[in-house]
Amino acid sequence: MRLSATQIWQLLLLVVNLKQVVLAQDEPNCGYLKEASFANRSNVVDLNEHPWIARVGYETDRGIAYKCLAILITRQHLLAPAQCFNEVALKAEPVRWVLLGDWNPTNPFVERDCDARQNCNQEPLLMAIDEIIIHPNYDERMLANNLSILKLIQPVTFSNFISPICLHARKTITYSGQYFIYAGFAVDENIGYKLKAVTQLQETMRCRETLMRQNYVRAALAFTVNPLCGNSNQTTPLVSGSPLMGVNVESAKPQSYYLAGLLQTMTNQNNSLIFIRVQPHIEWIEKSTRIETSTLPTIIPAHLVRYEKHSTRIVNAK
Numbered sequence: 001m002r003l004s005a006t007q008i009w010q011l012l013l014l015v016v017n018l019k020q021v022v023l024a025q026d027e028p029n030c031g032y033l034k035e036a037s038f039a040n041r042s043n044v045v046d047l048n049e050h051p052w053i054a055r056v057g058y059e060t061d062r063g064i065a066y067k068c069l070a071i072l073i074t075r076q077h078l079l080a081p082a083q084c085f086n087e088v089a090l091k092a093e094p095v096r097w098v099l100l101g102d103w104n105p106t107n108p109f110v111e112r113d114c115d116a117r118q119n120c121n122q123e124p125l126l127m128a129i130d131e132i133i134i135h136p137n138y139d140e141r142m143l144a145n146n147l148s149i150l151k152l153i154q155p156v157t158f159s160n161f162i163s164p165i166c167l168h169a170r171k172t173i174t175y176s177g178q179y180f181i182y183a184g185f186a187v188d189e190n191i192g193y194k195l196k197a198v199t200q201l202q203e204t205m206r207c208r209e210t211l212m213r214q215n216y217v218r219a220a221l222a223f224t225v226n227p228l229c230g231n232s233n234q235t236t237p238l239v240s241g242s243p244l245m246g247v248n249v250e251s252a253k254p255q256s257y258y259l260a261g262l263l264q265t266m267t268n269q270n271n272s273l274i275f276i277r278v279q280p281h282i283e284w285i286e287k288s289t290r291i292e293t294s295t296l297p298t299i300i301p302a303h304l305v306r307y308e309k310h311s312t313r314i315v316n317a318k
């Protein structure tokens with residue numbers, strides 16, 4: 001087959017456009033993956049493995065409590081379940097902080113953590129949250145769009161222990177039947193390390209059953225099943241917001257992690273996991289992380305009004 005000059009030109013344009021769509025906006029060197037850690041099937045996360053996992057800190061009578069996780073995606077933004085910022089709950093226990101680079105919850109958070117081989121991380125970093133943007137279409141009953149963006153008061157400096165995950169997968173993702181990795185902190189804060197495991201994602205009918213068993217009746221009966229469900233042999237429940245991750249493979253080598261979901265619930269019953277999907281929201285995430293809310297124009301464009309109305313602004317603690 002011979003192509004005309006115009007056809008070749010059109011093909012080139014198509015390739016350029018595809019590239020822009022696929023590779024837009026991810027931080028360079030996102031999704032740090034070390035093959036030795038990736039290959040190790042132990043449940044213990046290495047000190048510098050999954051360095052995008054941050055703990056969300058709430059102010060309580062007993063000091064800061066960490067009840068959700070958030071995932072670093074840029075120098076200044078993290079993703080977390082929207083439900084972590086329920087307005088009523090926040091009145092009693094306001095959210096103020098994000099703790100980055102932590103590994104051992106039993107150790108005071110301002111101290112370095114060391115693993116069994118006496119390798120240590122740097123001191124974790126406690127940063128104030130400037131703003132929380134709730135997904136405009138967050139729907140409690142359908143378990144849909146349970147997603148929010150946290151903006152820090154200032155950008156963080158990346159290190160071996162603090163760096164972002166990629167949002168973009170290099171290939172079209174298939175979920176059902178595939179193995180994904182998930183990691184995070186245990187709900188039980190006496191476990192002195194971050195945990196990881198694999199989960200096989202369920203096809204739609206099994207996911208409906210899982211949702212049904214956990215009393216998410218509307219979500220189970222919905223035309224489109226929004227959450228992702230999985231099983232796992234790892235039975236220690238992890239904190240909400242723990243990341244579900246896929247691996248970008250290039251030249252037959254695992255290269256980087258991308259974010260597929262955030263943990264919504266994990267129960268010991270049948271070891272079932274429910275995750276909030278992240279991939280359908282990349283456009284919203286990129287739009288929202290680009291907008292400098294502090295420098296909004298005085299005449300607010302119509303599409304921003306909606307965005308403003310639905311966002312929860314939490315002024316940072318100074």
Ligand SMILES: *[C@@H]1O[C@H](CO)[C@@H](O)[C@H](O)[C@H]1NC(C)=O
Nearest residue numbers: 036040041042044045046116
């Ligand atoms: C795998 O990780 C565990 C826990 O950190 C560690 O004890 C073990 O030595 C690692 N295995 C290899 C082959 O590195």
Ligand SMILES: *[C@@H]1O[C@H](CO)[C@@H](O)[C@H](O)[C@H]1NC(C)=O
Nearest residue numbers: 179198199200231232233234
């Ligand atoms: C869980 O563990 C059992 C027993 O060790 C094994 O037969 C099964 O295949 C494992 N399932 C998964 C999903 O890893």
Ligand SMILES: *[C@@H]1O[C@H](CO)[C@@H](O)[C@H](O)[C@H]1NC(C)=O
Nearest residue numbers: 081083140143146240263264
């Ligand atoms: C949203 O996610 C949170 C945290 O994982 C979970 O507790 C809650 O049930 C979810 N709510 C909805 C409506 O999806």
Ligand SMILES: *[C@@H]1O[C@H](CO)[C@@H](O)[C@H](O)[C@H]1NC(C)=O
Nearest residue numbers: 209213214268269270271272
């Ligand atoms: C566990 O799974 C089995 C079979 O899928 C089901 O019959 C049972 O009700 C489940 N148990 C719980 C506690 O969800």
